[in-house]
Amino acid sequence: MSALMQEMSAKALKLNIPLSVQIDLTYRCNERCVHCYLDHHDHGEMTTAEITHLLDEMADAGVFILTLSGGEIFLRKDFFELLEHARRLMFCVKLKTNAVLIREREAARLRDLGVDSIQISIYSHRAEVHDAITLIPGSLKRSLDAIRFLKSQGLKVTIANVLMTQNAQDYPGVRALAAELGVECTLDPTVTPMMDGDRGVLNLGADQNMLRQVFRDTSLVGDVEEFCAIPAKPGEDDLDATPCSAGHTACYVSPYGEVFPCVQFPLPTGNVRQQRFVDIWRHSEQMNDVRSIRLKDLTTCPSCTHVSNCTRCPGLAYLEGNMRGPSSQDCGKSYARTGVPSANMLAKERAGINPLQGNSGSASLVQIRVLPVVTSATA
Amino acid sequence: MSRLYVARNPRVAARSLDGEMMIMSGRDSTLFTLNKTATILWQSADGTTPLDEIVEHRIVSEFQVEAAEALQDAETLARELASHEILQISEEPFPQRNNAAGESRSGESR
Amino acid sequence: MPQLATDVARLSLVIETGGMPVRVNTTDHAFLALLQDRYAGFLSPSGNEEQAEIEFDVDLGPSRFADPNAVVSVAQHQGRWKLERGDFRAEWEPASRRGWIRQTANPYSIDAVLRIVHTLVLARQGGFLAHSASAIRNGKAFLFAGVSEAGKTTISRLAPPDATLLTDEISYVRKDVGKHAGGYIAYGTPFTGELAKLGENVSAPIAALYLLAKGTENRIDPLPQAEAARSLLANLLFFAQDEELVQAMFHSAFEFVSRVPVARLTFVPDARVWELIR
Numbered sequence: 141m142s143a144l145m146q147e148m149s150a151k152a153l154k155l156n157i158p159l160s161v162q163i164d165l166t167y168r169c170n171e172r173c174v175h176c177y178l179d180h181h182d183h184g185e186m187t188t189a190e191i192t193h194l195l196d197e198m199a200d201a202g203v204f205i206l207t208l209s210g211g212e213i214f215l216r217k218d219f220f221e222l223l224e225h226a227r228r229l230m231f232c233v234k235l236k237t238n239a240v241l242i243r244e245r246e247a248a249r250l251r252d253l254g255v256d257s258i259q260i261s262i263y264s265h266r267a268e269v270h271d272a273i274t275l276i277p278g279s280l281k282r283s284l285d286a287i288r289f290l291k292s293q294g295l296k297v298t299i300a301n302v303l304m305t306q307n308a309q310d311y312p313g314v315r316a317l318a319a320e321l322g323v324e325c326t327l328d329p330t331v332t333p334m335m336d337g338d339r340g341v342l343n344l345g346a347d348q349n350m351l352r353q354v355f356r357d358t359s360l361v362g363d364v365e366e367f368c369a370i371p372a373k374p375g376e377d378d379l380d381a382t383p384c385s386a387g388h389t390a391c392y393v394s395p396y397g398e399v400f401p402c403v404q405f406p407l408p409t410g411n412v413r414q415q416r417f418v419d420i421w422r423h424s425e426q427m428n429d430v431r432s433i434r435l436k437d438l439t440t441c442p443s444c445t446h447v448s449n450c451t452r453c454p455g456l457a458y459l460e461g462n463m464r465g466p467s468s469q470d471c472g473k474s475y476a477r478t479g480v481p482s483a484n485m486l487a488k489e490r491a492g493i494n495p496l497q498g499n500s501g502s503a504s505l506v507q508i509r510v511l512p513v514v515t516s517a518t519a
Numbered sequence: 520m521s522r523l524y525v526a527r528n529p530r531v532a533a534r535s536l537d538g539e540m541m542i543m544s545g546r547d548s549t550l551f552t553l554n555k556t557a558t559i560l561w562q563s564a565d566g567t568t569p570l571d572e573i574v575e576h577r578i579v580s581e582f583q584v585e586a587a588e589a590l591q592d593a594e595t596l597a598r599e600l601a602s603h604e605i606l607q608i609s610e611e612p613f614p615q616r617n618n619a620a621g622e623s624r625s626g627e628s629r
Numbered sequence: 630m631p632q633l634a635t636d637v638a639r640l641s642l643v644i645e646t647g648g649m650p651v652r653v654n655t656t657d658h659a660f661l662a663l664l665q666d667r668y669a670g671f672l673s674p675s676g677n678e679e680q681a682e683i684e685f686d687v688d689l690g691p692s693r694f695a696d697p698n699a700v701v702s703v704a705q706h707q708g709r710w711k712l713e714r715g716d717f718r719a720e721w722e723p724a725s726r727r728g729w730i731r732q733t734a735n736p737y738s739i740d741a742v743l744r745i746v747h748t749l750v751l752a753r754q755g756g757f758l759a760h761s762a763s764a765i766r767n768g769k770a771f772l773f774a775g776v777s778e779a780g781k782t783t784i785s786r787l788a789p790p791d792a793t794l795l796t797d798e799i800s801y802v803r804k805d806v807g808k809h810a811g812g813y814i815a816y817g818t819p820f821t822g823e824l825a826k827l828g829e830n831v832s833a834p835i836a837a838l839y840l841l842a843k844g845t846e847n848r849i850d851p852l853p854q855a856e857a858a859r860s861l862l863a864n865l866l867f868f869a870q871d872e873e874l875v876q877a878m879f880h881s882a883f884e885f886v887s888r889v890p891v892a893r894l895t896f897v898p899d900a901r902v903w904e905l906i907r
Contacts, residue, residue, distance in 0.1 A: 144550045148541055155537055204534035204541060232532030232543050254530040254545045296548070348735035349659075370825055443778045445823040480825040481737070486798070487777055490760060492700040492868050494715035495737055499698070 152202070152389045153382075158421050160205040160390040161198060162403055165191070165222065167211040167395055171238050171274040173261075175304055175344045177332040178211065185395040188218040190413065192225045194393065197417040199229040209236035209403070211395070214246070223253055232256045236300075239286035240279055247289035257296040260287060263304070265313035273306055287321055298324040302331065303346040303354060315359065329354060330469055333459045335406045339498060342469070348496075351476035368477045371449040379436035379447070383454045387430035391421065401430050405455025407463065430454070433464060440466045444483035446474040460499040468498035525573070525597050525606050526566030526613040533561070546604050556582065557596055564606055566613030570597060643673040643682065644743065645830075647801045647816040649750065651743060652684040660689060660734050667736045670827050671819045683746060685719070686729045687739065694718045694731070703745055703869040710869075712745055714738075721746060744799065744820060748867055752874045755881045756803040756813075758866040761838070763795040763815045763828075764788050764906075770815035770833040771906050772800050773894065774864040775841035780898065782823045784841065787900045793829050798822030799866065802885070805834060813889055838885075839894035839906075847902045850893045857891035858883050 141149070152159040166185050167178045186194070198206070206226055213219055214237060226233050235250075239260045242250075250258070260283055264270040270280035290297050299318045301311055311327055318325035331345035346354070354360060361367040382388055386401035393399050397413040399420045400406045409427040410420030421427065433454070439462065441447050451474070456467040466484035474482055475496070485495035527533070530545030540553040540561050553561055556578060563573040574590045582589070600606040607613065640661040641654045650673050655661050665672065695702065697715035704711055710728075712719040717738040721728030728746075732738035748758050761774035762781040766789075773784050785797035795801075799820035805812045813835045817828035840852070840860050852860065861882045869875070896902035 142550055144552065148536060148550070148552070151537055157536065159536075199534070202534060202536060204532065204536070227529075230531065230533040232548075254532075256532065256543070256548055347733050348737075349733070445825075475737075478825070479736075480823055483777060483823070485737075486822055489737070489741065490777070490866075492714070494697060497697050497715050 157202040162207040163393045169212040201418040206231035207234045214241035240282045242286035247293045251293040259298045262299045264307045264310040265317040303329045308350045374448040521610045522569040525564040644668045645673040650682045652682045655687045683726045688731045760864045761800045762797045763800040765793040765833040769836035772838040779841040796828040797824035838891045842895045844895035857886040
C-alpha cells in the first residue's frame with residue numbers, strides 16, 4: 141500500500157468510513173473447485189435494480205474500492221451493466237474471476253470501462269493439476285488465454301494461488317508462469333472453511349511440512365531469518381491495535397444482500413434489502429460489536445508469543461466459534477514459521493487435544509438466511 | 520484569449536473523503552488527493568462550464584481572492600491535473616456523455 | 630527389477646530424557662532431519678547398549694485418525710497400550726518395549742507420544758511429568774508449576790546466568806534411588822512451551838516445588854500437604870484411562886509432597902524473584 145493510501149485508510153478509520161467493500165454478485169459458478177467454501181445454488185440473488193441501488197448507497201457512504209467477486213461474476217447476465225454503473229459512480233473496481241468466460245471482446249470492454257485490476261485463480265502450471273482442482277477440463281487453458289487477452293489490452297492482472305495438498309509442489313511453476321505472462325502472483329497458505337461452518341475442506345490444505353517448506357522459500361518470503369523470527373514482546377500500544385480492517389474500513393455484501401465484516405467473516409450484521417447500507421455499517425449491533433474488539437480483548441491471544449505479528453484472521457476465529465478466540469489455522473502458520481507453539485496450542489496440548497485442531501464452531505454459527513425480497517426497501 | 524473547458528476524466532476512480540477528493544489515475548493507479556480548491560475545480564468540471572466561470576462562481580466567492588490570479592492558478596492546476604490524466608482540458612466544450620450519476624454523486628460522503 | 634520394501638533404509642535416532650533412551654526409526658530422511666533438529670541436545674549416540682531402549686517405528690501417513698476434537702485416548706488392552714488423538718495413532722508394548730506411531734510429518738505428534746510413554750513408565754516408579762518450569766541453581770533443582778499465563782515462561786526468561794534451565798513447560802521428575810534415596814531428581818527435557826529454547830540435558834535433586842502466582846510483591850508461603858498434593862495433581866501430565874495407574878499417580882503426588890517442600894511463590898514479573906530461589 142502506498143504511503144498516501146495508508147494515510148487515506150487512517151483517515152477513513154477515524155471517520156468510520158467503509159473505504160473498501162467486496163460484493164459477491166452471485167454464488168453460482170462455472171467451476172467447482174474442490175476447496176471452495178460456497179454453496180453454489182441460487183437462493184434468490186439480488187436483482188440488477190437492487191445492486192445498482194446498493195452501489196448508489198455505497199458511493200454515498202464513501203466506499204472507494206469496490207471488489208466484485210463470487211462465484212463467477214461473468215455468469216451474471218447483467219455484469220457489464222453493473223460494471224458500467226459502478227464506473228459511472230467512479231469506484232475503483234477490482235475483479236476476481238476464473239476468467240474462463242473472458243475473450244477478446246470482454247477484455248476490450250473491461251479496458252474501455254477502466255477496471256483497475258483483475259485477479260484470476262490459477263492453481264498450477266499443469267493442466268492436469270489445475271483442472272483436477274476446478275473440476276473443469278480445459279479450464280487452465282481458458283484462464284491462461286484470458287490472461288493474455290487482458291494483458292494485450294494493457295490491463296493489470298494478478299494470479300492468485302491457494303496452497304493445497306494437490307498442488308503443493310507446483311507453486312514455483314505458477315510463479316514462473318506468472319513471470320512469463322508479466323503478471324503478479326500471490327500464494328494463500330490458508331483454505332477457508334465453508335461459510336456454514338463445515339471444516340471438511342481444511343483437509344485439502346497444506347500440512348505443517350508444506351507450510352514449513354513454503355515459509356523457508358526465500359523467493360516467496362524474502363529474508364527467511366526475518367520472516368521466521370520469533371516476534372518481540374508486544375508493547376502497551378500493540379495490544380490496543382484493531383485485529384484487521386473488517387468492520388473498520390472494509391466489509392462485504394453477499395449476493396443475498398447480507399452484510400458481513402468480510403467474506404471470510406460471515407457474521408450477519410444486517411441486510412441491504414431491509415436497511416440502508418450506511419445504516420448497517422454505522423448502527424448494526426453486530427458490526428459495532430466487531431468494531432469494538434482490540435487485541436487485548438481476545439480470550440487467548442494476548443498472552444501468546446506471536447501476538448504482535450500473528451496473521452490471525454478474526455473471521456477464521458469466528459468460524460471456529462468465537463470471534464474473540466484463537467484462529468487455529470493461524471496458530472499453525474505461526475508454528476510452522478517459528479517452531480514455537482502458540483498459547484492456544486499449548487492449552488490444547490495440555491487438555492489432551494491435537495494442538496492444531498480447530499474448534500468446530502458450527503453449532504453457534506447462524507446459517508446464511510435468505511430473506512424475501514422487500515420491495516419497499518428500495519423506496 | 521480562448522476559453523478553457525475542463526472535464527473529469529471518466530477513466531479515473533474518485534471519491535470524496537472528508538471533503539477532499541481521492542483520485543486514482545486510470546493510467547497507472549497512482550493515488551492523488553486534491554485540496555479544497557482542487558476538489559471544487561474537480562467537482563465543477565462538467566465539460567461544458569468554462570473554467571473562468573467556475574473560478575468566478577465557485578472559487579473567487581468562496582475564497583475571496585483576486586479573480587485574475589485565481590484564474591491563472593486554476594489554469595496551472597488544471598494543466599497539472601491533465602498531465603496526470605485526471606482532468607481533460609480543451610478549448611471547446613466537451614460533448615455530453617450520459618454523466619448524470621457522475622454529477623450528482625461525485626461521492627460526497629454525507 | 631530392484632527389490633522394494635525390504636531395501637528401504639532404516640533411519641534411526643535415540644532421544645534420551647530422564648535417563649530413558651527412546652529409539653525412533655523412520656524411512657523418511659526429511660522426518661529424521663526434523664527430529665534431529667527438534668531434539669538436539671537430547672540425542673544419544675547410536676549403539677549405546679547399556680540402557681535398555683524403548684523403540685518406536687514411525688509411519689508417516691494420512692492426516693485423520695481419531696475424532697479430531699476428542700481428547701487423547703490412552704488405554705491398555707491385553708498388555709498393549711493404545712494411544713489415539715486426532716493427529717496420531719500409536720501402540721506400545723511395555724514387555725518388549727517396542728511400538729509404532731502413525732502420524733503426519735510434524736514434530737508435535739511424536740512429542741505427545743514420547744511424553745505419554747514416559748508418564749506410563751514413570752507412573753510405576755513414583756515419578757511423573759508436570760506442567761511446570763524447572764531450573765537448577767546451586768546444584769539444586771526448583772520446580773515452578775502453574776497454568777498457562779501463571780508465569781512459567783516468564784520466570785524462565787528471568788532466570789539469572791548462574792541458573793540452568795531444564796524446561797519452561799514440562800518437568801521430568803524421578804525418584805532418587807541413588808545416594809539421595811528418598812528424594813526426587815528433576816531432569817532437563819526437550820519439551821518446551823513458548824520459550825523456544827531447549828532445556829539442558831542435566832539433572833539435580835529437587836529442593837522445592839513452587840506454585841506460581843503473579844502479584845505485587847515477591848514472597849514464599851509454604852503450603853500444607855493436602856493443598857500441596859491437590860495443586861500438584863492439577864498440574865500433572867497424565868492421560869491414561871487405567872484405574873491402577875491413576876491410583877499410582879495419586880500415591881506419587883502425595884508421596885512427593887511429603888518429601889519435598891511445596892510453597893506458593895507470589896512474584897512480581899522481574900528478575901528480583903530469583904533472589905528468593907537459591
